[in-house]
Amino acid sequence: MDQVLGNIDLLFQFPVVNVKILMDGLMIGALFAVAAYGLALVWGVMNVKNLAQGDFVIAGGYVSWWLAQKGLPPLLGVPIAFIVLWGVGWVLYKLVISRVIGRDLFTSLLATFGIAIMIAQILNLIFGSDTQSIKLPYDTLYFFDGFVDVPIAKLIGVIMAATLATGVVVFMKKSRMGQAIRATAQDPRAARVMGIDTEKVYAFTFSLNSAICGAAGAIIVMVWLIQPFYGITYSIRSFVIVTAAGLGNLPGVIAAGLGIGALEQYGAHIFGIGYQQAVAVLLLLLVLLVRLAQQRRNRQVLQ
Amino acid sequence: MFQFRKSLTVAAVATTAMIGFSGQASAMDCGEINLGSAISLTGKYATNGIHAKNGYEFAIKKIKEAGGVKVGDKCYNFKVTYYDDESKGDRGATLAERLINQDKIQYMLGPYSSGLTKAIAPVTEKYKIPMVEAEGASRSLFNKGYKYLFAVLSTSEQYLASAVALAAEMAEKNGQKSSDVKVAVAVENDPFSLDIRAGVLDDAKKFGMKVVIDEKLPRDLSDMSAILTKVKLLKPDVLIVSGHSKGAATAVRQIGEMKINAPMVAVTHCEAADVTGKFGKTANDILCSTQWAETLSYKDPIFGTAAEYEKEFKATYSEYAEKKVPYQTAQASAAVYVYKDAFERAGSMDKEKVRDAISATELDTFYGKIKFSEAGNNLAKPMVLRQIQDGKYNVVAPSAFASHKLNWPRKAE
Structure with a gap:
């Protein structure tokens, strides 16, 4: 307790600490937001809750790291990781995801959980369990x-x-494919009636998501570090952010991402770094409670 | 099937040979002593698990070349049955049961990490199977009254405690009192790192030092700027970080980025994280604890000096040619050597006699002196502190083995 009070005291004693914490938080939050946006896409369009989200991120990181080892400029790793993970996402869609769309929640959770374990172990076999960074x-x-x-x-x-993020937003708003994705998200049956090939839309969406994650991972490996089993932390944060922001609410996802980044840093400063992730999970709990209360009120109004 | 047939053939040849030249022991007709080990070949400990396995195999090869293990007038070679524990404790315990019950293994070599050793030790203890382990340093392994567990390495509370003593020494040299020294500790929340913390806090208390930061790192650490910000504000004289290789990599990277200028920074797992290779100059002047270094002056008749061990190991395993031979490998080899020595002194294949012989071990090895306490840990070998100086690891403490002078205070690059 003394330590917690001492840490809060530091915030007031040295106001500049706040600037530092906010800066760090926003920078981390930006990357959380990108990964979460991909999840919102898959969740919203296909109703698949992708537990392998974080593992796509880490896989992208390893693609970029491996290329950097081979002498390629690390910044080039970001677009290449985007492309490689696009391919991985497409293959996984055809092999696994296409079979679980439309099934119940449990099936898609199990399938993506399996993918998460597979990716982590394959990365571990290829690259070893050491931490890597560029x-x-x-x-x-x-x-x-x-x-x-x-x-x-x-x-x-x-x-x-x-x-x-901007690129994806513009793409979703302006391009034909973007429109098709949004139409499918609203009502897949109506979209099919209108001549949209929803199967293609799903494959595209899932590939796009894993590509976004891959690019995020390629950025993360330049800024922090990666390890085959770090995926889960990014998965958890993506879920927290999407739940907090709601599906299909892009500004919300970005705001929630930045907010969680900053809050985690404050949590780490005040309660100790061991509780950094606890802050994110606590936030998820709060959001769920608030949502529940909101829904109850709505229902009462309806009655 | 093929393997089975092959071993049958070998057995047949061996028997014929024994009948043929009764008593004439040569390297060709040595028998086999079967050892067993559940070790992490996949999962999060895979890197170090493989280091340990290579250490075992290298020692077996060297002992074979030196004429094998002589028990009475017969000679034997070691053979190890490995299973992959996937870096999971429950799996390790199951595999230990399988080694003992199905494969009839009577002597075990340890797994990698304190956690796995903790999972397996109750099993070997239950069946009264001796286990000489080289990779589990947690001190909580040695207060359970285990009778069949022996560890060749120094226990973990000793890992960074010497850094505290070194900080006190430097303070006094510079006209301060050792009780003026401020200590910051950031360790992962796992048994191994908590032991390190306990050792550091004990020693800090002995000197009357003030602990200004005492934090636990999460398992999946990739950012510790929150702690380093506090280091900047509270200006400790020594910063202690332990969080396996991710802790070392994160600390070194961010200490550089944030220009942390604590006069002394001590870290575990520098080599495993390859901090010199990854972060270059940023890693300079950081202190790293190690169980063993190839520059130490230890030696024995099987492996030669520590330096010779490193050279020969690199020649045998080419994948190590470009990097340092990790201490995890050296201590694994030392564990096999302990078995050889114990079997020879026991002069028998009787499990209890071998256990007593292990317990009475007093052995000088390339890895350091080995003499087990009542509890089974090795008290004869000190931990070594090395400082990264111009990208090289130089031994600076304890002073009896120091080859270089300590750079103090550390210069932020």
């Missing part, structure tokens, strides 16, 4: 007497994440 040859910017540090690598990562 160190970019860029400097770090310092503000406030060197107290707030912003590695240029992180900045590049955030910019790439933002570009990726």
